[in-house]
Amino acid sequence: MCHGSVGLVARALEAVGIPTVSVFVRAFRHTAVQLQVPRVLVTPHLMGRTIGPVGDHVRQRQVVEAALRLLVEAAQPATIQGFVPS
Amino acid sequence: MMTFGEFRRSFYYGDHADMQFKYLARMSDEVAADTMAALLQQLGAAFDTGDLEAVRRVAVEAQVRAYSPPEPPEVEVDGAPFAPLAGDLADRRLTLISAGGVFCVDDDPMGPDGPTQQESLSLIKEFLRGAPTLSRIPVDTPAQRLTARHPGYDARTAQRDVATVFPLAHLRSLAAEGRVRLATEHYAFTGATSHVRLRKDVAPRWAEHMAAREVDAAFLVAT
Incomplete structure (x- = not known):
């Protein structure tokens, strides 16, 4: 449900010219396909911990940086990329 | 039994x-x-x-x-909007938008007597029928002044560490390093909401609001 909501907001923003990157968890990767969400980073985390586990600031920062790279580098619509922990 | x-x-x-x-x-x-x-x-x-x-x-x-659906997912929408990022990210105003039901502790979108996380679970049908409220969160808001409530995931996680769904502090660190530029206002809403209202009315209105505030790019977090 929430992933679909984010997809709809991302599409609306892109429609007025604002580029977006969205972070999803794996369990809802399919929603990114169904809604053709512009740029999606998919993390291997539990629902409700999309950016990373509680207190794991290193992982959280890695996810934020990976999402920003995707925002810059994605060259086509509906680009879905899996987050690979370093 | x-x-x-x-x-x-x-x-x-x-x-x-x-x-x-x-x-x-x-x-x-x-x-x-x-x-x-x-x-x-x-x-x-x-x-x-x-x-x-x-x-x-x-x-x-x-x-x-x-x-996950049993079969490969099929596209359910027309078109795939895509706005290229113009210029250097460090020069663009980036805003954070989370669907994790985050809000400032003194600005509950459901009023000063809004439900607790546990109480919100009994309101799930009302959330799914209603239109979401956009909580506005100033860029310098410390994590201690943020909380979360959401009837679709266990928001006690975000209450323990809001960065799990609202990584504003990490973005501030990157801004301090000159790697991104942040908008003055960031946002959150409760993603358990009416998709019909969101698609037809609310999301386009939010998009116009952010465009008017000269937001150049958005970082969204689903929960």
Whole structure:
């Protein structure tokens, strides 16, 4: 449900010219396909911990940086990329 | 006497309502039993090792199995809007938008007597019928002034560490290093909401608001 909501907001923003990157968890990767969400980073985390586990600031920062790279580098619509922990 | 089927379904807004394990209701009895046995087995090992990573992996795989469609997903919309990022990210005003129900502790979108996280679970149908409210969060808001409530996931996680769904502090660090430029205002809403209202009215209105505030790019977080 929430992933679909984010997809709809991302599409609306892109429609007025604002580029977006969205972070999803794996369990809802399919929603990114169904809604053709512009740029999606998919993390291997539990629902409700999309950016990373509680207190794991290193992982959280890695996810934020990976999402920003995707925002810059994605060259086509509906680009879905899996987050690979370093 | 409660059957096993009734037990696993009770995690979905029932007597054992638990947003961390509500996916058990989507499984067959057999798959739910295997999942619970695997979780308990790894939990037992964690008593000795102190390492919860294996428990976490079992839970993630169970969520993926429960929510993923049996067939490859098909596109359900027309078109794929795509606005290229113009220029250097360090020169563009970036805003954060989370669907995790985050808000400032003194600005509850449901009023000063808004429901607690636990109370919100009983309101799930009202949330899903209604239109979401956009909470505005100034860029310099410290994490201690933020909280979260959401009837679709266990927002106690975000109450413990809001960066799990609203990484504003990490973005501020990157801004301090000159790697990004942040907008003055950031946003959150409760993603458990009416998709019809969101698509037809609310999301386009939010987009116009952000465009008017000269937002150049957006970082969205689903929960």
